Structure formats: C-alpha cells, structure tokens
Amino acid sequence: MWRTVAEPTRTPTTRRSRSRPAVRAGLLGNFVDQFDIFLPIIALAPVAALVLGPESAAAQTGLIFVATLFGRPLGAAIFGSIADRHGRTRTTKIAIAGIAITTLMIAFIPGQDIGGVWTLWAFVALRFVGGTFLGGEYTAAIPLAMEWTTPRRRGMLSGGIMAMSPLANATIAALTLLLVQTLGVQAYAAWGWRLPFIVGAIMAFGLLWYYSAHVMDAPATASAPRRAHPVRDILAGPYRRQLWQVFVLMTGLWLFTQMAIPVLTGMLRDAPQVGPSEVAFIMLIATLVSAVSMYTAGVVSQRIGRRRFFVIFGAVALIAAPLAFAWALGSHGAGLITAVTLVQVVTVSAYGPVGAYLAERFSTGVRSSGYGVGYSLSIVVPALYPFWLPGLQAGIGPVLAVCAVLAVASALLVAGAALGPEPARDAPLA
Template identity: 30%
Template sequence: MTASADVEPRTLSRGSMAIAAFSTVVEWYDFTLYLYFATVLSRVFVGSGEGSLAAILAGFAVAYLLRPLGAVVFGHIGDRFGRRRAMLLSVAVMTAAMLATALLPTHAQIGPAAAWMLLALRCVMSFSVGGEYVGVVAYLLEGAPPERRGLITSSASAASEIGALLAAGVSALTVHWLSPADLDAWGWRIPFFVGAALAGSVWIARSAMHESPDFERQRALGSTPAQPLRYALAHHRAGIFRGFAISALGSITYYVGITYVPSFLTSTGAFAEGASLWLSTIAAVVVILVTPLAGALSDRWGRRPVLTALGVGSAVLPIVLFALMASGSGAQALLGAVVLAGLAGGVSAVGAVATAEQFPGEGRLTGLALGATTATAVFGGLTPYLAHVLTERSGWAMAPGAMIGVVAIVVLPVLMTLKAPATASDGRLRAAALD
C-alpha cells in the first residue's frame, strides 16, 4: 500500500447525485408492487381458494431472504471495483426480472407451476434490490457535503417512496379501470411492464454517473480492501450490530406500517381493494413530505436524538393506529395510516444515513450488507406474512402494531447510545493493518 498524504474526497456533481437518488424510484416501484398487488397476484398465480393470500405473502418472505446475499455480492463488487459498477449491474438484473414477471403464464394456464415461477423471479428481484440499497446509500453519503449528508442521503428514501407511491397509484388505477375478469386475465401485467420500462431507463441514466469520490480516494491511496467480506467481519463488527438494530426498526415500520397495510385493510374487511390502495397512496405522499424534513433535522440536531424520538413513537403509537385502521371508519383509517406512514418515513430517512455512517469508506458496502440488509430481510421480508398470520389466527387487529412496538422497545437502547460517524482515516488504518 502506498504511504501518501490524504487525498481529500470531492463532492459529486448534482447530476450524478440526482440520478443516484431518484433511480430508487424504480427500485421500490418494482419491489413494493408485489405487496400492493398481493391480493390480485394471489388469485392469478395461486387461485381463489383459502390461503392464497398467505401463500403470496409467504413467497415474498422467502424471496426476501435472498436480499442479504445480493447485498454481499454487489457489496463486494462495489467495495472492490467501484460503486458505479455495482449499481449498473444490480439495475440490469432488476430490469430483466421485471420484464420476465410481466410475461409469466398464470395459474389458469399452467397450474401450480405459475406460482413457483413467480417465486423464482421474486428471488431474483430480491437479490438485485439488496445490491441497490447498499450501493445507492453509500454513493449518496460519500458524494454529499458533510453538513448535508442527512438531507441528501434521505433523498433516496424519499425517491423510494415516490416509487412506492407510483406502484400504489398504478395498481389502484389498474384495479379501477378494469373489470375483475380483465384484471385477472391480462390487466395485472400492466404494472409490471411499466416497472420493466422504468428500470431500463434507469440503467441508461446510470451509465452517465461518475464514480464515488470516496472510492476514488481509496484507489488513489491503495486502501481498497482486497477481500471486503473478510475486512468487514474483522473490523466492522460493532458497526454491523448497530446497523442491524437501526434497520430492524426501519424495516418493520415500513413493511408492516406501510406496504402491508393494503392487504391488512382488505383481509380484515375494512376496505375493498381499490379503496385500500388509494389510502396507501395518500400515506405514501406523507412519507415523501416527512423524509427530507427528518433528514434535515438529523443534520441540525444529530442522528441520535432524532432516531431516539422516532423510536419512542414507534414503541407507543402503532397499536392504536392499527386499531383506527381496522375500525371501518374512513376518517379514522386515514388518520392511522398517515401517522404510521410518517413514523416509518422518518425512521427510514434518518436510518439510511445513520447506518452508512457506522462504517468508513473502506468496506462500507459490505458492512451495510451484513448489518442493514440482513435486518431488512428478517424484519421486512418476514413480518408482513407474520402480521397476516397473527391477525387471522388471533382475530386481534392490533397484532401488527404490537409487532412494531416490541421491536422498537428492543432497539431503543441502541438508538440512545449511537456513536459518532466513522471516518475515512479509520478505514485506511484498518486496511493497512489487514494488508
């Protein structure tokens, strides 16, 4: 390794930052579409029998377990060969998976094999999304001015929610415009074709992005880890633990508190499919508004106090909010969904920058993969299915809110004791020691 003076990392151009931030629109359109369209997909790929929705949600949970593997693979590429290369590869895989999903045969055409084919493609999608998260968050953090990292990194969460909003809106419009027969026969393909076109456009846009300045610094100093996984396990254990805790809360608030809500409202009989999707669309708008505010507040007040306040809210409020949504009253359901979405959006916004700051530039993507992405697989992929099963078997509509509250209580001590962000010099020293 070359012993040289520090190479000061520059900030990225606005164009590269905008492409990175807003390309997450496609990432979360593609991925959350599956949950927003879960009741439709259950009929199309499993059949209309009892337990079909549970089978679709179980498939989501199984597929989500591939997300950490994708994060580690793409994280290795990003830590070893560059953030830009990893981000181009992940969106290419996503484009292919979305297009293939739109072309799948249905249960009516080939029977149970249709559901297995859908599951296989969801696994591919989950694998690619794992690489998306670690790449985009690291890229934005490394390219932003230090005093604006919370706001800029949170823009990825805001853009993600625009993608989720788009998924909810396209789903709602498709359900509204088509008859049930046409929807099940061919209309369900429309949102997936839209997603494939969006993902392809992002690949084209990303080809014009510059490389992360922090990765350029590593290459100039010769501090890029030769074995990112080994390096992260040797030197980032504390950061991995803290990242896991932060992401556990962010994942369960998002996936149970936002993306599971349409299925919850439909399965409990509180709302019809179309109405529940429109309610989720409103909640998504709230998240878009809350996210940059939470990110900016974390720049002003610090990550720890903002995350702690959000953690307390997540421990206290969700049970009441799910009770409101199950009440059958439109106004109460709207209030519950909006407040829950605000909590989830705030945790996601501040959690994104806080988890990335637990690692220096060297090995950052792999550290995020082992900590944040693993937590998301457990508390994001599994929890919608568990929430559905608990609600059906117990008959207690507040069970999903209780799940969020328990996780928040367990995670709060970690949030209250967060350390200062890791620095680039930490990574250089560790890389030297490992080499």
C-alpha cells in the same frame, strides 16, 4: 483492478458538476429499487386470488415478498464486496441490469389458469433472483451518492433518497388504481397486472443508461486503499461491532415496514368495510404524506444528530404506532385514511436518516459491505412474518398481535441507536 483516476486539480464547480449525476442517480435508483420491491404487494393486491390461485391470496403475495427480501442479504454480501474492491459505479450497473431483466421476465409469467401451482413458484424464483440484484443496487448506489455529497447536505440527501420508497409505493398504488378502474377487475386480472412490471423494467433500463453515461466513482473513494475481505471484516473482523449495532436498529425499522405496509395492506383488503380499489387509494394518500415526513426526518437528523433522532422517534413510536394501527383497523371513511396515514408517519418515516447514518458508520474500505449487509441482514426475521405472525395473532388477536410487534420494533430502534455513537455528521466520510 478497476478505478476512476482523479485529476490533480479540481475546482468546486467541477466537483459539483460531477457530484450531481451521482446524487440524482442515488435518488432515482432508490425509486426504481423500491418500485420493484413492492410491486407484487400492491399491484397484485386487487386480483391475487385470480392471478395466483384462490388458496390464501394474502399468504401467497406474502411469500413472494419474502422471496424478494431473502434475496437482498445475499445480494448485499456479493455486490457489497465487489463494490468495495472494484468500484461502486460498475457494481451498480451490473445490479441494475439484473433488476431490469428479472422484472421484465415476471411480466410474462402465465396466470394460474395456465400455469397452475407453478405460477406462484415462478414468481417466487424470479423475485428471489431479483432481490439479489436489488440488494446489490442500493449497496453500491447509496454509499456512492453519499460519498459525492458535502457533509452538511447528507441528512437532506438521505431523507430524499429514503423518501423515494413511499413515492414508489404511491406510484404503484396510483397506477394500480388507474388500471383497475379503467380496465375492470377481470381484464386487470387477465393481463393488466403485467403493465406495472413492464413499467418497472423500462425504468430500470433507463437508470442503467444514466449510470453508464453520467456517473463515476468519487475520486477520494476510487483512490482509497482496498480491503481484501470486506465482508469478513464486518461480520467477524474489526467492524463487527458496528454491523451488529446497525443490525439491531435496522431490525426495528424492518419490523415497522412489514407491519405498516404488507401486513396492513392485507388486513385492509380483508376488512369488510374496505373495497379492493379503496386499498390502493388509501395507501396512495398515506405513502405520499409519509414521503414528506421521511424527507423531513433526514433534515431534522442533520440538525439534532442521527442517534438522538432515532432515540426520540422510537420513544414516540412506542405509544403512537400501536394506537394508530388499532385505530386504522377499527375505522372507515376519512377516519380510516387519517389513521393509515398516521401509521406510516410514526413508523417508516424513521428511515429518513438511514442513508447517511449507515454510510457514516463504516469507513471507505468496507462502506458498501457494511451498508448493504447491515441494511439487508436485518430483514430476515421481519420478512418471515407470514410464518410467525399468524401464530401470534391466533394467540392474542389479529390487531393486538401487530400492535405488540410495533412496540417491539420501537424498542429495538431505541436500543440500536443507544448502542452506537453519534456519527460525525458534519465531517467528510472517513
């Protein structure tokens, strides 16, 4: 069994010097993770019909995104168990290597003009495998960062880690916008779309080097007793109540994500008043603002409590999120940018405390498994939106259907938080 051996004595300065690499790696790791997750949605948005084929480009990119998200629960279960039993740092390195390789392979998929229908299925297959490794990365890396962090800084670190998601989205949007405007739509469709995937692979290889050179498991965690079957313990054993409570809360958050990012992006792309390059610019502005609000959410949760934060946020979002979405689809110009930004702020900002909250809800022996499975298993129903959302939209209207889903997401967030206790946010992780 692999483990890091702690020294008999350590000064506070020594602990700080060893905790900083793990904290930095947690921040950078979630940036790389989120960059990879949303690459197809944003980078392919301007040219999906040319790269994947003219048949329902929005549905095709949605299918690729779903494949990524479906791989994540599998990866969380596999790598969470490995991380709890054999160490979080080693597990993280394996997962990052897989992310780097699969992302690089996507950059060499032939376009639809050469590969035909197999182009789409090559994307789907590689994104599923990549999603499995992505599920392993945050399952090990974020609990590791939290275990190295002092209790009073957990909310701030959680907000910073979760803010990497909108920052990653903003980076993809900026890179896509730059490439489309520099190369032109035809050149970008022919080969330019591959560059963001190459960038993603390079970042993952760089992160792998950083973990190998600088990061180790927290001493208290490395010396803690190991559970023989951590995944079984959280699914049907003594930690099942924590898991299913987290599942309800995270399902609400994932519904927010699907409606506020891929669904909104697709609907904007199809809107007559919005050009292809404008979508990337609008999402760039909105995600930059939501990064700040997500970080702020983590800090606020440290002051008022994670449970109280989620309940208050969900109650506000119940009204604000549907109204903001309806405003966004009926606006143009500066009003459109403002409305899309508001959608991001009143939905995905709630992720700010999640890194700390999930780490606090599970003890050391099952922390990676509980964090990863709770975070990822809740993706399943929201990720199937390409299959259930169109029917709902056909029944009650495209915008009203999304507004209804946002209301349900708000209610699930409130219910999930209310079902659980307030974690001991000012105490060391158990």
